[in-house]
Amino acid sequence: MKRLSPKLLYADERGNIFDHPYLCMAGMNGDDPVLPEGVELIPLPEDSRLFTIPDTPPIAWDRKAGKFVTVEQVREGRRSVRVQAVSAFMAPGYVRTLLPACDYRRKKVHLPLWSYTAVGWDEEQERFVVAASRVDTNENWLPRNYDDRLLDPLVRKLSAEFPDNRLLVQLARCAVDYHCFAAKNLFFRRWEAPIPTSPACNSRCLGCISLQPSDCCPSNHERIGFVPTPEEIVELMLPHLEQAPDPIVSYGQGCEGDPILQADTIAEATRLLKKASSRGTVNFNSNGSMPERVRMLCDAGMDSMRFSMNSVQEDLYNRYYRPVGYVFADVEQSVRIARERGLFTMINYLVSPGVTDSEAEVEALLRFIDRTGVHMIQMRNLSIDPDFYNRRMQVTGRGVGMYRMLQRIKREYPRIQFGYFNRTRENFFPPDLERSWPIADVM
Structure with missing residues (x-):
């Protein structure tokens, strides 16, 4: 028996959410409305949230008319109400x-x-569904693991232990005020903890979460306002490496610019950490804009590196990152250096349907993988206004489909890993690399 298509969801002006009696769910790839294929519909994951898009009418599929329709109003009894x-x-x-x-x-x-x-x-299963695919099974980062009722005494305890450490003050603010899960991990003494170091950045990203012009959108954080000393870093991070389960300490976080600008401090702190303990994983997240500094950090003892990009096409990269004093070729060279020096090498791929799965981008990504030998692609949903991003990227039409893009990459490079999170050294290379992404989700 053929399953019914999911129903359109809409909200009234007060934010109450309803399903439409007969109109069907649609999605968008780039700026084109499309019908979701059954293979890409999954139950809304636990710990997800629903948002309204204010004053913006939804688009639905009208099966009877055989076309997409914009739904500005819905009948409620004898009256019509505006919907979003x-x-x-x-x-x-x-x-x-x-x-x-x-x-x-x-x-x-x-x-x-x-x-x-x-x-x-x-309607059949009585549940919300989303157009998505799971790319990482690590559940450490789910909101249910971060109970703020347990956090406050831990912040007070560590603050008393290190009263003069400026980095701790910054991370306490990130944990308590900004609800940064990585910062909370430091106080819970577990998993991946952050090491912000850089007040400055040499990119001007459209979607920067720590600095935005007033005519754009509010940033989620304020940047760190100082450069911590190597001693301040080691004082906090060495106990984490030695005591936490599955410990990772990571440079390059949401509350800073780019850590590559503080490479000397980071190299010295990393040498001290590695000299003091052989336990845990030291990771570096960066835009990769300065290859020689990446080389120096590899030599300092880094275990893994992750380089952020929204596209492997220079034009699209430049439109989003708006680099200052570097070019995309520098980023690619940094990826190659990290890979050649034996580090587990990842790209933090900021993805959006219609841009990431365009034929040109898919072809460019395949060539990029071939040139660099990158180990993992972290498929991270780009947090930005979709319309704003599509206009800035000059999107026209639709892509091949995100799940088809994933399938093609895995087919041509079976050992490439898809993921969402950084990994410990023990988990860099799963036993069955060719099945390291649940292909069944999209086949």
């Missing part, structure tokens, strides 16, 4: 395959820095 689109913000570990379908031309506000995913209502 609904979006999902998924729990981490899932990559979206479609954007919410709505008439972005009528949007009156610049949407805040979240990742927006197409969502509908499965």
Whole structure:
């Protein structure tokens, strides 16, 4: 028996969410409305959230008319009410395959820095569904693991232990005020903890979460305002490496610019950490803009490196990152250096349907993998207003489909890993690399 298509979700002006009696869920790839394929619909993951897209009417599929329709009003009894689109913000570990379908031309506000995913209502199963695929099974980062009722005494305890450490003050603010999960891990003494170091950056990203012009969208954090000393870093991070389960300490976090600008401090701190303990993983997240500094950090004892990019096409990269004093060739050289020096090498790939899965981008990514030998592609949903991003990237039409893009990459490079999170040294290379992504999710 053929399954029914998911229903359109819409919200009234007060934010109450309803499913439509007969119109079907649609999604968007780039700026084109499309019908989700059954293979890309999964139950809304636990710990996800639903958002409205204010004053923006949804687009649905009308089966009777055989076309997409913009839904500005819905009948409620004898009256018509204005409606707005609904979006999902998924729990981490899932990559979206479609954007919410709505008439972005009528949007009156610049949407805040979240990742927006197409969502509908499965009437048969009585559950929300999203257009997505799971790319990482690590559940450490789910919100249910971060109970703030347990956090406050731990912050007080560590603050008393290191009263003069400026880095601790910064991370306490990140944990308590900004609800940064990585910062909370430091106080819970577990998993991956952050090491912000750089007040400055040599990129001017459209979606920067720590610094935005006033005419754009509010940033989620304030940047660190100082450069910690190697001693301040080691004082906090050495106990974490020695005591935490599955410990990772990571340079390059949301509350800073780019750590490559503080490479000397980071190299010295890393040498001290490695000299003091052989336990744990030291990771470096960066834009990779200075290859010689990447080389120096490899020599200092880094275990893994992750380089951020929204595209492997220089033109699209430049439109988003707006680099200052470097070019995309520098980033690619840094990836090759890290790989050649034997580090586990990842790209933090900021993805959006219609851009990431365009034929040109897929072909460019395959060539990039071939040239660099990168081990992992972290498929991270780009948090930005979809309409704003598509216009800046000059999107026209639709891509081949996100799940088809994933399939093709895995088919041509079976040992490439997909993921969402950084890994410990013990888990860099799973026993069955060719099945390191649940292909069944999209086949």
